[in-house]
Amino acid sequence: MKDWQLAYEKWNSFEHLDSSLKKELANLQDNNEALEDAFYKELTFGTGGLRGILGAGTNRMNIYTIRKAVSGLAKYLKENCVNVNDRGVVIAYDPRYMSKEFAVETAKVLGAYGIKSYVFDTLRPTPVLSFAVRYLATVAGVMITASHNPPEYNGFKVYNEDGGQITPDEANQIIAAIQETKNELTVPYIDQEELEKRDLFTWVGSEVDNAYLDRLKQISKLNEKDMQKEKDLNIVFTPLHGTAHDLVLRGLDQLNFTHVDTVTEQAIPDPEFSTVNSPNPEEHQAFAMAIEQGIKVNAEILIGTDPDADRLGVAAKDKTGNYSVLTGNQLGALLLDYILSKSEHALLANARMIKTIVTTELGRAVAEKYDVQTIDTLTGFKYIGEKIRQYDATGETFVFGYEESYGYLISSFARDKDAVQAAVMACEMAHYWKNQGKTLFDALDVLFERHGYYLEGLRSLTLKGKQGSEKIAAIMDGVRANPLNQIAGFKVEQVEDYLSSERTINPDNVIETITLPKENVLKYKLAEESWICLRPSGTEPKIKCYYGVRGTSAKDSEERLERLKAEMDQVLNQYA
Incomplete structure (x- = not known):
């Protein structure tokens, strides 16, 4: 008898097994494939x-x-x-x-x-x-x-x-x-x-909520007089059937954002997330109902949080007058620029901005403009939280942390990504740019013109179950066993293997030690400030390939990104 069968028999014969689980096992008794996946x-x-x-x-x-x-x-x-x-x-x-x-x-x-x-x-x-x-x-x-x-x-x-x-x-x-x-x-x-x-x-x-809101108000970059003024910003908010509804509305109310429309159908907690294909603000479809409502009220900003309110998506009007969703990389760079531009320069002397290795390099360029040092971590906000804890002892100042997957932290009174903080700050930022006669996409163009046209992309390959896990492992093993010297015409200048903790610098194959924790990740730094990164997801049955470029124009960046994607698709398909 196989191991999974032994585990199944142990459960199936357990006298006090929960009744709903016992019923489920009875329904699966003739489905060996499903039982193996449940017990292997x-x-x-x-x-x-x-x-x-x-x-x-x-x-x-x-x-x-x-x-x-x-x-x-x-x-x-x-x-x-x-x-x-x-x-x-x-x-x-x-x-x-x-x-x-x-x-x-x-x-x-x-x-x-x-x-x-x-x-x-x-x-x-x-x-x-x-x-x-x-x-x-x-x-x-x-x-x-x-x-x-x-x-x-x-x-x-x-x-x-x-x-x-x-x-x-x-x-x-x-x-x-x-x-x-x-x-x-x-x-x-x-x-x-x-x-x-x-x-x-x-x-x-409610005691903890009230204490949280007190700290939330303190992160604002508005002075006391401006804080008291009613804001002429039209906001549409969707919590996507999750937990953020009350705290986001109360946080906005504290700063006198009074023109807030909630997507009523999505304000109700719902374990089926019945109005969306996915309750993920990274998926643009999740904004469909918010966009409809935004058109009705002529909103300047649409904000959406995921079910547990640690991720925030934002949409605004683009050059065509239609609503478009900012990427996590774009919103993070905008928030960083706004926060640093409203901070006293003297207070930034020992400041640190933290981002992950798969997050845009635009953030580093923005931070450098304000003489703020950028710290890179592995993917996952736990590493950003760990750095903040170190700063408590060293005296370094945390000013912002973010990752491309729509996670942001502005103040360290929380130590994980915080969509409530980010939602309130995004609205404050949109109000500022509105007073300058600009949308958030206009503000993004300001950053591009100042720092270069950074563009990022992501391909996720979903491979479920036991066979999927084996395919993901095969892809990583295959790429490691067959080193890439060039990708889409870009020379490979450095290879970072976080599993072996080695950075190989071409063309002389100089090897340096990577001091970050070991993880099954490969990153290729390419010529002309392009890069790709390959990593299995830690939370989903996926392998992810990240891309980043810096072009001379929006069109140039788009062309570079497509070249990288096309070649890496071939690489992934070769081993999948």
Whole structure:
């Protein structure tokens, strides 16, 4: 009998198996392919936690995989942190299927270890969970979310005592503790009612929200007089059925943005995300209803947040008068320029802007104009949060952090990407440019004319299941085994292999050590400031190829980008 069959039999014969999961297994009993996919491995504890499809099985999100993960987390906290029981863990959740149930399950297992839980009474954004860890001085935080994944997904995301996503070292220790639990079906837990009697379970209300909003108001670059004025900016906002609705509206109201229209149908939390193909502001289709409403009210800016409110998309009128969605790279560069232009130069002497290795180089050019140093990290906001934590000790000043996938952080009172902060600041920025007679796309042209025409692209190849994972590995192995010397006519000047921590500089093959953590990523730096980067996703069954160019004009950049994409498509298809 194969390993997956043994795991299946263990679940199927478990007398106390949850009734809904038992029913699901009964429906799958003749479908070996589906059963193998559900049981052939344990759900991977990856980028900050678990994320997977809901359902029965060791490779699925359910109360048993949650309990096993929480048991490992509890053991890790007990061994590595102080005053764990008294400080406790704060837990938040988004509108997905089983989110609140998983939040309570988390508390039930923590309680069995004597650890108190603070559980939000309703849906909350991820950045509020990050803030709450620091505000409540808890030893850790847990966010139940699958961000912008499809409705069949959910996730379990862990935050350290600094409010940042756990680092790779912390994750490895938690994984080791999780693996000590051999049977996920028998993890000890205490019922909620008993936890409340023992003062091990507390509901969290509006206090944290109010404290968050106080800090949010302080990030504004408006003076007190301008803050009090009613703003003549027409805004359309969609939370895409997620958690951001109340806090974004309250944040805008604090700065007297009074002309805000919400997409009513998308303001309602909905685990099916029924009005969009994908609840992801990176997908332009998600803005369809916001665009319709924007036309009606002649909005200058459309803002959209993903379900757990850690990503923000923005649309504005382009040169044709139609609404277009800014890329994450473009919005990040605009926000950075606005923030630095409104900051006192003397306060930027020790300032740091942080971006990931797949984020536009336009940000670096903008930062240099204001004498601000740029720091590169691996992909994932956990690395940006880790840098901010280091700055607490070194005295360096964090001024902005962002990644191309629509994640931004303006102030470090939260330690993860924060769409609420970004939404309010984007509207403030749009108001500023409106007063200069410009749209956000006009403002982007100002940056291009000043720094060069930077353009980026991304191709994602989705490869699901066990075979998909094997194909993704084969692509990375194939590219490593067959080094590229030129791509689309651009010479390869440097190859950065983050798995081996080596940077090879051509043409003399000089090898330098990369000091960032090891990760399965390849980046090629090409002639004429072009680059590509290849990496498997840490949260989805995808391999991603990123591209960046700097041209002499918009047309020149577009042509360069298409050349890179066409050649890399051939490379990916060769090994897929």
